[in-house]
Amino acid sequence: MEPKPPLPSLSSPRPTDRIGRTLPREPLVAIATALGLGILLGWSLPLAPLPLAVAGTVAAIGGSLFRGRAAAWSALAAWLIVGAVRWELAAGPPAPSDISSLFPAAADSPVELEGTIASAPEFHDPPDSAPAWQRIVRSRFDLDVTAVVATRPTPATGRVAVTVDGHVLGLEPGDPVRLVGRLSTPSPPMNPGDFDFPAYLAGREIRRIVRSDHPDAVIRREGPSDWRYGVARLRARLRAHALALLRDVLSPEDAALAGSLLLGDRTGMTDEVEDEFAASGTMHILAISGQHVVIFLMLVGIVLRGFNVSPGRMAWLLLAAVALYLYLTDQRPPVVRAALLTAFVLSGLRWGRIAPGLNALAATAIVLLLANPHHLFDIGAQLSFLAVAALVAMARLRSTLRAERVDGPDLSPDPTWWRKAAEWFLAQTWTLLLLTAAVFVFTLPIQLATFHIAAPIGFGANVLLAPLVVVILGTGYALLGVGLLAPWLAPPLAALFSAALWLFHAIIQGAANTPWGHFDSPGPPVWWTAVYYVLLLGGLFFARGRMRVWAAHSVAVWVIVGLLPGLFADQEPALRCTFVSVGHGGGILVEAPNGRTLLYDAGAMTAGDAAARSIRNQLWRHGRQRIDAVILSHADADHFNALPRLLDSVPVGTVFVSRAFCDLSQPSVAALLDQIAAAGVPIRLLSQGDQLQVDPILKVAVLHPPAEGQDPLDNANSLVLEILFRGKRLLLTGDLEESGLLRLLAQRPRVCDLLLAPHHGSRTCNTPDLARWATPRVVVVSAGRGDRIDHLRQVYPHAEPILSTGEAGCITVSFPADGAMQVDSWLKPAPRPSPGRNTLPAPSGMSQSR
Structure with a gap:
């Protein structure tokens, strides 16, 4: 009887590829994967650390007793449990004295x-x-x-x-x-x-x-100061001196940009400059990343070689340089990842303990996750690891193609020096393009899901900037070193650094302003992203032979699936009204059954950019790509200051305002109207009696203000909308108050199903007279945190529920075709609407309100 062949294990002979080369053994990849899955397990399920620790101990003992596959699987199970325990220890309940x-x-x-x-x-x-x-x-x-x-x-x-x-x-x-x-x-x-x-x-x-x-x-x-903070204290002083030096020898704009490029300090960066980097696909240059670490070590290595330092000492000095760089910069996960990976690679090259590539990257991930399991969910860390994985994949692919290529004898004459230089330049440019494309493919889904922007212009911009970035970082680090040690030598270096920085910023601005160079887009669903990375990473790193070809085809098909129009759009024929939580402000997104969208107000008491992002995300979340109409209720900034940012990222059909809104004596209003005109969006006036044609089975009418007789108060001139759909009525009231509220109440009553509480739930605007006039079933307050619900319950005793976006988060009220009403809130379950009446008989077409 022939003996059975031994089972493969971690100690089995290393496999070979189809041309006979030995493939790298990378057991740490499996360990890092098991550790990450354990952290995900602990994050998603409530687990007790003690039973987990016992299970992990049993798995570890089993791994030491078994051989072959049993030992490998036991070891991976132990690391899985280690990840879950580490998460529970990091995210568990705090100490009683905390x-x-x-x-x-x-x-x-x-x-x-x-x-x-x-x-x-x-x-x-x-x-x-x-x-x-x-x-x-x-x-x-x-x-x-x-x-x-x-x-x-x-x-x-x-x-x-x-x-x-x-x-x-x-x-x-x-x-x-x-x-x-x-x-x-x-x-x-x-x-x-x-x-x-x-x-x-x-x-x-x-x-x-x-x-x-x-x-x-x-x-x-x-x-006295606590001595345990001495290291952090010295670091703060060194960074403060370095930033002060940059401010002394550079212009304010250059000093802010240099502080971010060299030290990771972005406190002086303006929103405009950050937007330029994002639009040009070069945001990774602005933030300290692995690229900075590599260039820094390359420059240090050049200096050390100039002093004829031996390879052994150079490895130690480069490790010390990595530690110093990590100490002086912002120490975010991408920087820590780059420093650890560099340290592992240097150690491997010096002592042969660990192979560069995925094994070193996995070792870095293990250290980071054990130190802080929250890094698994850090977007910067995710993008950083994916970028390095892309570079490793490209290196392996090029190595495979080079090994498979069979070149015949070269009978051509020796090329001239200029031809050699041209061939070298083209080869380096082609390599940079391939590496940039690989990083783009690896990171695009997460970038879209998180930042909602893609910048194909970055392919060319990064190739142009690659040598310039080396010059900028080299002169910048020299400026810091010389300026701190010999300040009188800093001006010449500062002039060279400023000139390089000017050219650098000019390329960034040109790329950012290139037509079709970047675009805003909704991100893919989580399930699509997960399958994409399984196919991509599995095909590149684990598939062999024809399986790799099948994996490439699968990725291409899966990308096409993700691009199918309407795949992620909500096709339910219903009216949906979403009250986006923007704090003290307004952003009400109305989606008609035919897919057209209407936005009532777009602003917040704080910065409007955050409100714009939240509104845009809700639009994309439901598969909508444009806003057909924006209606601004009145000329208060907390109702319109998000619109400029929305105009930059979402197509807008028409902006509607009242005549009272167009008060050009208000600088913010004048600036907004100029921005709307510059975007090529038409502006139309609305007044009492006007109607908007949004959907054949939807009626949108303006109840206030009248065309004539403007009130001196902006709030009193608020545009009030009445929306009618299959016997349901919605009232959107803006900040209506005082004389404007009295004019509205003078009209015939509008018994409604949904009411936006005027003026963010203010006591003076939400009166018993309004409650009797509207008798709402559901009341929503668009406001920040604050307890106004108790007062509104007294005013609207028949309304259930009464919700505030400051407490419940985003609130969505849906009216399906069957006539029911459903209320959902983001942070906590909303009570079911009280069983009520249809406020209108179900219309066959577009009926007038009663």
């Missing part, structure tokens, strides 16, 4: 804290779209809490993120302080697709935030 345990449901609670400054205060300028009264520089830093002060200090622990209106000066990491402010829990995403601020803070082990309205609220206490 500030989040002492204030479990903090909601803007006054508090006085004692603690130690954990990070140097950074000064952030307000967004460009912020209203004038909110253009305040804010200081931000982290505080390690030591005590909560009431009648006497009570010991406490934990870290909080602090924001102070104004400049907090003279504080460094390690300084003991006393702080007065308002403590709160970070707000969750208020709309689908919004930035998850609590998750971002959780990655920094922060569960609470504190806001103070004046720098005097932060007082340094007596006593």
Whole structure:
């Protein structure tokens, strides 16, 4: 009887490819995958750490007892459990003394804290779209809490993120302080697709935030600084000196750009410049990334070779340079990934312990995830690892193609030097294009899902900028080094650096302004993205022979599936009204049964750009690509300051305003009308009695204001819309108040199913007279956080539910074809609407309101 062949295991002979070359053994890839899946398991399911630890121990013991596949699978199961346990330890309940345990449901609670400054205060300028009264520089830093002060200090622990209106000066990491402010829990995403601020803070082990309205609220206490913060203190001083040097020798615009390129400090960057980098496909250059680390090490290596440093010492010095670079920059996951990967590769080249490529990348992922499992969900870390995986894949593919190519004898005469130079230049350009294309293919789905922008112009821009970036970083680092050690030598280097920076920015601006160079787009669904990466990564790294060809075909087919028009659009023939949560402002998206869209107001009390992103995301979430009509209720900025950003990212058909809106004496209104005209969007006037033709079975009528007799108050001139659909009535009221409200109530009553509470639920506008006039079944308030619901329940006793976007998040009210009404909210389940009447008889066509 012949013996059975041995089962393959981690110690089996290494496989070969179809031309006989030995394939690299990469066991760490499987371990990193198991660790990541374990973290996902812990994130998605409530698991107890102790049973998990016991199961992991059993799996590890089993791995040591078995051989072959059983040992491999036992080891992977152990790493899977390690990932789940690590997540539970990082995201589990805090200690009883933690500030989040002492204030479990903090909601803007006054508090006085004692603690130690954990990070140097950074000064952030307000967004460009912020209203004038909110253009305040804010200081931000982290505080390690030591005590909560009431009648006497009570010991406490934990870290909080602090924001102070104004400049907090003279504080460094390690300084003991006393702080007065308002403590709160970070707000969750208020709309689908919004930035998850609590998750971002959780990655920094922060569960609470504190806001103070004046720098005097932060007082340094007596006593020496904590020595345990000495390393962070020195880092803060070095960065402060470096940024001060850049401000002294460069223009303000160049200093802000240089601070981001060289040190990862983006506090001085304007929204306009960041938009240019995003539109040109070069955002990775603006943020410290692996490219910066590689160029920095290349420059250091050139200097070391100039001093004839031996290879052994050079490896050690390059490792020290990596550590220094990581220490001085922002230490975000992409930078840490690049530094660790570089360290592993250098170690492998020096001692032969670990192979470059996927194994080194997997080792980097294991270290990062064990240190902080939240990195698995960090977009920067995801894009960084995918970019490196793309480079590894291209290197392997080129190596395979080169090995398979059989060249005959070269009988051509020796080329001239200029031909050699031209061939070398073309080869390098072609390589850069291929690498850029590979990174683009690997990262595009996540970029679209997160940032909703794609920039094909980046192919050419990155090739043009590649040598220039080396020059800029080289002169920039030389400027910092020389300027800190010998300031009198800095001006010549600063002149060279400024000239290179000018050319760099000019290329960025040209690429950003190239027609069709970039486009905004909705992101693909999660399920499509997951299948895409399984096919792409599996085909490139694990498929062999013809399987790789089949994988390539599968990826192409899957991309076509994702591009099929209407695949992700909601085709339900219903009327949907979505109240986007924008804080104190307005953004009501109305989707007609035929797919046309109407946006009622677009603005927020704070910066309008965030409101524009939230509105755009809701539009794309339902598969809509354009806004057919924008109706601005009145000339308050919190109802229109999101429109300029929307005009840049979403096609808009027509903008409708009232005659009172066009008050050119208001600079913000005049600027908005100019921006609408520059975008080529027509502006039309509306007044009482007008109707909009949106859908044959939908009637949109204007109830207010009248064409003549404008009120001196903007709010009183608010456009009020009545929407009728299959016997249902919706009323959108803007900020209607005082004389405007009285004029509306003088009309015949409009018993409605859905009412937008006027003026964000204000007591003076939501009166018993309005409640009797409208008798709404559902009332929605578009406002920030604040308890106005109790008052509205007294005013509208028959309404159920009464919801606020500041508490419930995005609210969607749907009216299917069967005449039912469904209310959904993003943050918490909404009560079912009270069984009520049809406010209108179901019309056969477009009937008049009764």
